[in-house]
Amino acid sequence: MSKCTGCGSILTTDITKEGYTKNLDNKLCERCFRIQNYNEYKTVTKSNEEYFKIIDSIGNNLAVLVVDIFDIPKDFNTLQKHLKNDVLLVLTKFDLIPSNNETKYINYFKNNYNLNILDTVVVSSKTNYNLDELLNKIKKYTKDNKAYFIGYTNAGKSSIINKLIYNYSDNTTVITTSNLPSTTLNTIEINLDDLKLIDTPGIVSANSITNLYDGKYLKSLIPNKKIKPIVYQIKTRQTIIIEDWFQINCQNDNSLIFNFSNNLDIKRYFKEINIDGKKKHISVDKDNDIVIPGAGFITIKQADKFDIIVKDGVTCYIRKSIM
Numbered sequence: 001m002s003k004c005t006g007c008g009s010i011l012t013t014d015i016t017k018e019g020y021t022k023n024l025d026n027k028l029c030e031r032c033f034r035i036q037n038y039n040e041y042k043t044v045t046k047s048n049e050e051y052f053k054i055i056d057s058i059g060n061n062l063a064v065l066v067v068d069i070f071d072i073p074k075d076f077n078t079l080q081k082h083l084k085n086d087v088l089l090v091l092t093k094f095d096l097i098p099s100n101n102e103t104k105y106i107n108y109f110k111n112n113y114n115l116n117i118l119d120t121v122v123v124s125s126k127t128n129y130n131l132d133e134l135l136n137k138i139k140k141y142t143k144d145n146k147a148y149f150i151g152y153t154n155a156g157k158s159s160i161i162n163k164l165i166y167n168y169s170d171n172t173t174v175i176t177t178s179n180l181p182s183t184t185l186n187t188i189e190i191n192l193d194d195l196k197l198i199d200t201p202g203i204v205s206a207n208s209i210t211n212l213y214d215g216k217y218l219k220s221l222i223p224n225k226k227i228k229p230i231v232y233q234i235k236t237r238q239t240i241i242i243e244d245w246f247q248i249n250c251q252n253d254n255s256l257i258f259n260f261s262n263n264l265d266i267k268r269y270f271k272e273i274n275i276d277g278k279k280k281h282i283s284v285d286k287d288n289d290i291v292i293p294g295a296g297f298i299t300i301k302q303a304d305k306f307d308i309i310v311k312d313g314v315t316c317y318i319r320k321s322i323m
């Protein structure tokens with residue numbers, strides 16, 4: 001019985017099953033073959049309950065919690081309940097962040113999230129930043145040469161493992177990574193010398209805007225370059241609209257900083273406009289972010305009340321500013 005080296009499914013010639021391949025001698029299932037060669041994708045969602053069973057099975061092994069520093073989940077409460085030990089926290093995709101103040105992010109995590117953290121490393125798989133330090137810390141904290149990479153889908157777990165393997169071993173296996181949710185179906189174990197790196201699928205975030213769109217639009221929605229924050233100094237009544245899915249009306253003098261993919265259309269209007277969607281009235285404290293999960297966040301400099309409109313299926317929440 002062999003496993004697909006892309007997603008970890010058991011290879012089978014049964015076309016109705018996960019892991020289907022025409023030929024059992026193949027290394028990849030048909031689905032991963034298509035993702036890797038043609039960038040095609042078929043959604044296969046596993047329930048989060050099933051994922052938490054994987055987390056339960058980690059037991060006393062080392063858990064490496066991978067978090068996308070640009071798209072931080074609202075909380076880690078359920079995950080924390082399933083963890084036995086403190087996690088090695090990895091803040092990844094640092095290449096997207098304009099600031100290079102790592103300590104600020106490390107402290108932000110300590111102070112704002114309910115997580116038991118053993119140690120933190122800030123990395124980027126895209127630029128290879130700090131991956132050597134990450135490998136050293138994994139070696140330092142593992143007790144049995146195993147490390148489970150856990151977190152939300154799309155956080156960047158498989159990309160880190162791919163880069164660690166590519167940079168620090170002769171193993172040529174590549175795990176399927178993509179900017180679409182739930183690419184990794186089961187756990188995959190990859191050897192890096194004596195170390196066993198175990199990739200897991202990840203928690204599916206129910207409130208992410210990425211659930212609304214397909215691959216084409218996700219390419220502009222998910223940033224692939226360093227974010228260029230856009231600052232709006234508000235002096236008169238203004239409306240700012242992001243694409244066709246988010247609108248904010250400002251009544252008072254304020255300063256709003258938009259942190260989103262540079263490919264998105266963010267426009268300011270000096271008149272009242274109403275996009276289609278749900279209207280909400282929100283109060284925001286000074287130096288807080290309005291976060292739109294999956295897309296980015298708006299930093300608000302002065303405490304204020306706003307009318308916002310979100311397209312159906314788009315959510316937002318408020319947190320202490322991260323920048």
Ligand SMILES: Nc1nc2c(ncn2[C@@H]2O[C@H](COP(=O)(O)OP(=O)(O)O)[C@@H](O)[C@H]2O)c(=O)[nH]1
Binds near residue numbers: 095123125177183225
């Ligand atoms: N800019 C940037 N993108 C990354 C980085 N790591 C992963 N990605 C992208 O994020 C998406 C999800 O990555 P993946 O490793 O499949 O996430 P997983 O679901 O946690 O395994 C892919 O499109 C990756 O190319 C990084 O360090 N920087």
Ligand SMILES: [Mg+2]
Binds near residue numbers: 154157158176199
């Ligand atoms: Mg993955």
